[in-house]
Amino acid sequence: DSGVTQTPKHLITATGQRVTLRCSPRSGDLSVYWYQQSLDQGLQFLIQYYNGEERAKGNILERFSAQQFPDLHSELNLSSLELGDSALYFCASSAMRGNEQFFGPGTRLTVL
C-alpha cells in the first residue's frame, strides 16, 4: 500500500459526459501528479500540482483540468468524454519536488 488513495476504483459513463476523479496523496506529500495509461500509449504524464499550484503540464487535453485543494487532495476533471478517453488514470505523490513518486491504485474509466 503506497498510502495514495484514489476514488472511484471504476467509472463507466457515456460519450459527452463529464467525470471527476479524486486523489488523496500520502500524508505530508505536497506534490500530486496525474497519469493516463491507455493500451496503445502506455503511461503518460498529464499534469503536476505542488502545494495547490500547477507546476508542470504534460500531454493533457484541453477538455481535461485538475486542481489541488488546501488539504492537498486533488481532482482531475474530464469533460466532453470520448471513447478514446477510456483508460486507467493514476495519481502519484511525492514529498517535495525532486523525490520519487508513489502511485495510487488507479481509476479505470470506461466511456461507452
Place this chain on the structure above:
Amino acid sequence: DQQVKQNSPSLSVQEGRISILNCDYTNSMFDYFLWYKKYPAEGPTFLISISSIKDKNEDGRFTVFLNKSAKHLSLHIVPSQPGDSAVYFCAASLRRGGADGLTFGKGTHLIIQP
C-alpha cells in the same frame, strides 16, 4: 516520438537465475532514471532509481546500470523469485525524481518460471 523505449514486451526467466531488463532513451537531457514494478489491478511501485552522475546503483537483489554514452540502462534482478513476475517500467525525468513528470517506457512483462 517515444523517448523511452523498452524493446522487449516480455521476458521469461527461470527462478534463481538473473533477470536483465533493458531500456533505451533518446533525450540526452534526461537527468534521472527510475524503475517501477506493476502487478495487475495495482498502481506502479517504485523499485530503484539512478542519477545521471552515477553508473550503478544497488538495492538488495536489484541493481540498475546506466550507460550514458549509449543512452541505455538495465535492471538486474538476482536471484529471480516467483514474486518478481510483474510488468516493469523504465522511467526518465528531466530532474531528480520526476519533478516535471516522468516519461515511461511501455513496459516489459517479466515471467519467472519455477
